[in-house]
Amino acid sequence: MIRVAAVGDIHLGPDSAGTLRPAFDTLGDCADLLLLAGDLTRHGTREEARVVAEEVAGLPVPVVAVLGNHDYQSDQPDAVTRELVEGGVHVLEGAGVTFDIRGVTVGVAGTKGFGGGFAGRSATEFGEPEMKAFIRYSRACADGLGRSLRELDGSSVRVALTHFSPVPDTLAGEPPEIYPFLGSYLLAEAIDGAGADLAVHGHAHMGTEHGMTGGGVRVRNVAMPVIDRAFAVYHLSPPTG
Ligand SMILES: [Fe+2]
Ligand SMILES: [Fe+2]
Numbered sequence: 001m002i003r004v005a006a007v008g009d010i011h012l013g014p015d016s017a018g019t020l021r022p023a024f025d026t027l028g029d030c031a032d033l034l035l036l037a038g039d040l041t042r043h044g045t046r047e048e049a050r051v052v053a054e055e056v057a058g059l060p061v062p063v064v065a066v067l068g069n070h071d072y073q074s075d076q077p078d079a080v081t082r083e084l085v086e087g088g089v090h091v092l093e094g095a096g097v098t099f100d101i102r103g104v105t106v107g108v109a110g111t112k113g114f115g116g117g118f119a120g121r122s123a124t125e126f127g128e129p130e131m132k133a134f135i136r137y138s139r140a141c142a143d144g145l146g147r148s149l150r151e152l153d154g155s156s157v158r159v160a161l162t163h164f165s166p167v168p169d170t171l172a173g174e175p176p177e178i179y180p181f182l183g184s185y186l187l188a189e190a191i192d193g194a195g196a197d198l199a200v201h202g203h204a205h206m207g208t209e210h211g212m213t214g215g216g217v218r219v220r221n222v223a224m225p226v227i228d229r230a231f232a233v234y235h236l237s238p239p240t241g
Helices: 046-056 077-086 129-151 176-181 185-194
Strands: 002-007 033-037 063-066 095-101 104-111 157-162 198-201 210-212 218-221 232-236
Touching: 002 157, 002 198, 033 046, 033 104, 033 157, 033 198, 046 077, 063 104, 063 157, 095 129, 104 129, 129 157, 129 185, 157 185, 185 198, 198 232, 218 232
Parallel strands: 002 033, 033 063, 104 157, 157 198, 198 218
Antiparallel strands: 002 232, 095 104, 210 218
């Protein structure tokens, strides 16, 4: 059994340094890896990113992250990424990483993802260049996720990690008017096309924890205000035989 701990939207800043560390220090007892589903900072500054890095540095389990929209706010996602990497965090954007956990290969593929909406109510690449650029960017994020999931094909267990949501199910509780800014069906298409055992996202603070893609992949919204604790733990069974 592989135990995946996950949380998103921790939105740390200098005044909240150390608040999650006591809970994270228990991870070795209950989880095999920790996934951070973006919005780790408030405004995407280096100073805030350093707080995040220190919060997870030296944990007894690997830490894998994607950035969220808040982590882009200061227009320096590369600097945010560098701070996290220096803290030992695997930061994914259209990429994957694998871990050997008690002889089981566990793969995590990640992208921040982006919006655009869901089937029947989604934006399309039509009209103004700005609209085309919006959807092209969303599609590029989803393509990166699908590609990196396929590259993890040899893993016994595969997890898709995003900030934006692949499905509307886990947005329940958010105003329907903002669903197109909370996720994109393109992410679910990528997940179902490549295959995964679990999809984890954040971003929708007022959403719902449990959902599922059309292809039957479990989706979990782990935004901290949703799970209402330092992290949730999901159990994944590797195939036997
Ligand atoms: Fe957030
Ligand atoms: Fe967000």
